[in-house]
Amino acid sequence: MDAIVTGPANLDEASQAEKDAPRDTGTLGKAMDVLEVIASSPEPLRFTDLLSRIDQPRGTLHRQVKNLIDEGLLFVNRDQTYELGLRLLRFAAKAWSRNRFREIAEPIIRKLHEATGETVHLGILSGTEVVYLDKVESRQTVRMHSQIGNASPAYCTGVGKAALSTIDDDKVRKLLAKVTFKKHTPTTLPGVDALIAELHQIRQAGVSYDREEHEPGIHCVAAPVFSRDGHLAAGLSVTAPVFRVPMVQLQEWSELVRETARQLSDEVNARLSPRS
Amino acid sequence: MDAIVTGPANLDEASQAEKDAPRDTGTLGKAMDVLEVIASSPEPLRFTDLLSRIDQPRGTLHRQVKNLIDEGLLFVNRDQTYELGLRLLRFAAKAWSRNRFREIAEPIIRKLHEATGETVHLGILSGTEVVYLDKVESRQTVRMHSQIGNASPAYCTGVGKAALSTIDDDKVRKLLAKVTFKKHTPTTLPGVDALIAELHQIRQAGVSYDREEHEPGIHCVAAPVFSRDGHLAAGLSVTAPVFRVPMVQLQEWSELVRETARQLSDEVNARLSPRS
DNA sequence: GCTTCAAATTCCATTATTTGGAACATGGTT
DNA sequence: AACCATGTTCCAAATAATGGAATTTGAAGC
Secondary structure, three states: OOOOOEOOOOOOOHHHOOOOOOOOOHHHHHHHHHHHHHHHOOOOEOHHHHHHHOOOOHHHHHHHHHHHHHOOOEEEOOOOOEEEOHHHHHHHHHHHHOOHHHHHHHHHHHHHHHHHOOEEEEEEEEOOEEEEEEEEOOOOOOOHHHHOOOEEEHHHOHHHHHHHOOOOHHHHHHHOOOOOOOOOOOOOOOOHHHHHHHHHHHHHHOOEEEOOOOOOOEEEEEEEEEOOOOOOEEEEEEEEEOOOOOHHHHHHHHHHHHHHHHHHHHHHHHHOOOOO | OOOOOEOOOOOOOHHHOOOOOOOOOHHHHHHHHHHHHHHHOOOOEOHHHHHHHOOOOHHHHHHHHHHHHHOOOEEEOOOOOEEEOHHHHHHHHHHHHOOHHHHHHHHHHHHHHHHHOOEEEEEEEEOOEEEEEEEEOOOOOOOHHHHOOOEEEHHHOHHHHHHHOOOOHHHHHHHOOOOOOOOOOOOOOOOHHHHHHHHHHHHHHOOEEEOOOOOOOEEEEEEEEEOOOOOOEEEEEEEEEOOOOOHHHHHHHHHHHHHHHHHHHHHHHHHOOOOO
């Protein structure tokens, strides 16, 4: 398959999305906005809560919600709060099992895990976020699945910065124009300028680091995956807790990580060819 | 949360869905049909393939597909075939991690796994299919995730038949009116009448068996999870290969499985109360 | 058991979006 | 170079979505 960067259209159009030109996906877009609000809310929402968060009249929103429910994309709890529906799970299972990029990457990231003994992530850029497509970790069966499919901001993760490094500066600026750089930890990058500066370093070094920028106590070394024509912005990383694995160790792994990512890039470009 | 049976609306309306009254979800419904066609196709589809499978004029379908792509629900490969988009993965990850039914069930199915040593599944009815919400299995890290979110027909799986047994006969008939009973193996039930007859036995016994009805060489014992007002039709099962675990062993486990399911039912009814 | 009030749901004339046929572009192949 | 299959754009007509207001529901207080 040959994944393309998804999310708010492709990179070129990404800027004029959001509020200015309200993303012309018509009725579908409005329905997805509802799903997005529900997905992003920490606590369950009732109808009135939705109403206050979405700029739509009662009747309209009500019908949209009803349609989403009828389609299995949303379900109603007994206490009249809403949750994402099971049909989304079903779709995602198919999306994942058929994703050729992930499939090609699997043996490669497994090897990287065996070499380092630490958790390895494979992530791909979707809009301004990184979605984790796969991971390999030591023991741990619990929370195993919850990680896959999770999205994190690109600007504060190793994989995210690696992925962004495959994109031109000005496109990165456009893409992240609407993103607020939330300070998750003391080392989180403060804004787009600092990020662009770091991307230059990443392009030179071929690896990126997350220096506890997203979660305190967790750092990682990552490297970008290049696809021939830039239709895919992705990266892989080795992640570890600071207390067990010092930065020096990550730096020692950097060459291995970069080489592994290069190998994956080659495989992807060979096997996800146009006209396979 | 307190999951309700999703899919083609609730059970009462399920019958008049599909073709007769073409499921009045308007534009959204048509968009989801496109996703469904792509999700259900074994091989990648190009635009013309889609066109032949969906009864829509060129221009219309083209705009629908474009909207789906802009929303990140679909992506285009370099060879112009379509796949489900990463945004679905992201939604599903949230849906799963927030699902309280699954959360409540986790320790319980884990215990069942420890007692039997075999694979345990937790499934919930969505339309006419069973979606696997969770599973616990022995070793195996590979393909771990692909199973979760997968859907199988309800009529030929242990969990599916258990879930259906919590629903009145006539509602089951309505629900399955449009389903074709595909003969996956020699023992697959031939039709709805045979199924209803078996559901009677299941209600009496409190457990259901999948006697290699879905996959040759695989059988299982399952039991239904009852929710107070029938807003949730689910089941759990212990699955094993025939060559290693004989039917007699499954029968010995039946009491344990039934008891475990009863325990889960109690927890669910206590903790997913209306007005939590 | 009755009243109250907020929340959810339904209704329908108006308005905006989707539709669909046909013309136009593209790019790979003979 | 011409062809053919596939993908893309356009716009008047048809259809579906909109949104304000009325109605129903149901939980908590009197």
